[in-house]
Amino acid sequence: MNERIRILRKELKLSQEEFGKRVGVSNTAISKLEKGERSLTEQMILSICREFRVNYFWLTEGHGDIFTGTPQTVVDELAEDYNLDDIDKKVIEKYLALDTEKRAVIKEYLKSIFT
Template identity: 65%
Template sequence: MKERLKELRKSLGLSQEAFGKRLGVTKASISRLENGANSFTEQMIKSICREFNVNYIWFVEGQGSAEIESDIDYTSRIDQIMAGENEFAKATFKIFARFEDEDWKALQRLIRKYLEIEKETPSF
């Protein structure tokens, strides 16, 4: 984990002091974690993952991607679609924006039903 901590900190362009400040710890604490002098507590691991939007499994085990998709990623993509030329995609988002809770529940039921039927139907 110490290597991933250092990799994360450097990828964010943060000094040990700035990184630690966001977590409420000192520069020395971050230094000791990075050089292996101190062990990571579960609380520290969770704080790092939460504060820097890091995948817990990646941080602890080194598996998968470091980043967690965030709502910001989706918002950015929606903005791109709405500014683009795909009129069908824009119209779809405009329609969905008018949905109420019951509409979303009905759509969910419809999609689940479709998937159930699809499983039962032989391929074309």
């Protein structure tokens, strides 16, 4: 993974400092990661994948393309961020398509279930 961090950073044309700022660490931390002097935490891996739209399996195992596709809609982006399947996405899309009154009915029903 350490070498793939360097490959990714070079692909993005970012300095260690710029890359680090984007994921919330110092350039020293990025340097140590690239040299293999520091291991990547799961939190750092997820942060890198989210920030740069990197394929998790490429970063962790070297399989697949470096980057994931760009989401076409906000719902697609939510699906990526929260690991939603097609049914989850359809529920959100249908809910968003409802008018205010129909949403209110659904919310009242859900409140009755949760209380």
